[in-house]
Amino acid sequence: MVQLLTPEGERVDHPEYSRYLDGLADEDLRGFYRDMFLVRRVDTEGTALQRQGELGLWVSLLGQEAAQIGVGRAMRKQDYAFPGYREHGVGWCRGVQPLQVMSQFRGVDQGGWDPNEVGMQLFTIVIGNQVLMGTGYAMGITLDGDVGTGDPDRDAAVVAFFGDGATAQGDVNESFVFAGVNNAPIVFFCQNNQWAISEPNERQTRGPLYHRANGFGFPGIRVDGNDVLASYAVSKAMLDRARDGQGPSFIEAFTYRMSAHTTSDDPTKYRVDAEVEVWKHRDPIQRLRAYLTRSGKADQGFFDDLEREADALAETIRAGTVGMPDPDPHGMFDHVYVEPDHALIEQQRAEFAAYAASFED
Structure with missing residues (x-):
């Protein structure tokens, strides 16, 4: 498993992927932290608003911020994301506004945002369906000649997001077939959060999920999904590979869903508190904060300012959501x-x- 930042917040090197961090400045690292911190606040407000009857449903990303922000920031403007229904962090990176996400879960519009404006499709509730759509879009990029030209402003790639449970779906495996044989410029990004609703990994597969890629003829790699630096580095490498015309790849971001599957779910019915406590010590946000503090890349003033920014964002979300007119x-x-x-x-x-x-x- 590729890891560049330990749970204690210590930087470690990797012989293949450390170089993908070379271009990052301290400001970029603080930006990763800001992204994760604010996205978690959006998530917290979404859960609270649903509990207050203001949203029909909310799908939490709690614990999966590093995986999403890492790949989101590795994408270029011309790339395209095909999300499931939990990718609020990816949307944040692509320019989707929090209130556009809230409007979708409040049910007051017909989607929330313009996919072509931000390079990200709308959320897909049907499990795995977005992976087929992403594969088809990636094949289209190839037919349009926007792969392997050597022009960094033209060459494009697709990222299709799904969870560990979706790997058992026919749509996902059919996507692997089509992407492999057509050498499509797509990164299959699996957020393995250990639970497919109430089914644990051992009820879904007998081997590591990233090994699935071998059978379809393209590389698979497992990354520490709670390490934003590793998620960014590996995603950047696989996206570069796709844009260069080297075809698909599979990233398994090994992470954990700290909250319920959705607000209609009760995880205490199928998993023990001790398991959750173990993963609390691997929190992606605290991990990066420890590194930024220890290395002197961020001071207390930065964190205090961010708290105030998060409070203001929360107020905007609450007022904006409650004030949305009925359609x-x-x-x-x-x-x-x-x-x-x-x-x-x-x-x-x-x-x-x-x-x-x-x-x-």
């Missing part, structure tokens, strides 16, 4: 098809209008 229920028909005046949709629109009108009396 026009008739608007659900507006963007089903690109072209308006689709006969079936217009028929359904009329039927719904008549149904809604029946309550006016």
Whole structure:
């Protein structure tokens, strides 16, 4: 397992991947910490808002911040992300605003953000479906000639995100087949958080997940998913490889879901508190803070300022979420098809209008 920062916050070298950190300045390292810290605050507010009845559901990323921020910051502007439903940290890196995420879980719009504006598709609830879509998009990049040109502003790659449970889905394995035989520029990024809802890893696989890649003809690697530096370095290496035309790869970010699968889940029904306590000592944010403090790359003033920034962000999220106007229920028909005046949709629109009108009396 590739690790560049120990749970105690000590830097360690790796013969192959340490060099990918050479271009990082102290400001970049503080930026990684800021990203993780603020994304965790977004996550905390999302959980609280759902508990208060302001969101229909919330999917927590607690404990997985390093994996997501590492790969998110390794991506270039022209790259494209295909998330599942937990990738709030990736969205943060791509420019998705927290309130755009909240609006999706509040159910007041038809997606939350413009995928092409930020280079990230909308969240996908169907397990593993986004991996197929990402593979197809990556094949399209190749057909467009945007791979292996040597132009860093043109060559592009895709990252498809999924969890350990999704590796048992047919969609994911079919994606591996298509990506392998077509040499697609895609990085399959698996956040192995140990639990597929209530099923532990040992009920899903008899071997390490990253070994799956061998059977499809492309490299697989396991990275410490609670180490933001390792996640960044390995992701940067695999993305460079994809953009150069060397095809797909599989990254297994070995991490842990500290919270429930979603706010509709109760993890105390299937896992013991002692396991959670072990992983608390591997917290990705505390790990980087220890390194920044010990190395003198950040002082107490930096952390204090960040606390104030997080408080202000939380206030913005709460006020913005509660203040979101209810959508026009008739608007659900507006963007089903690109072209308006689709006969079936217009028929359904009329039927719904008549149904809604029946309550006016």
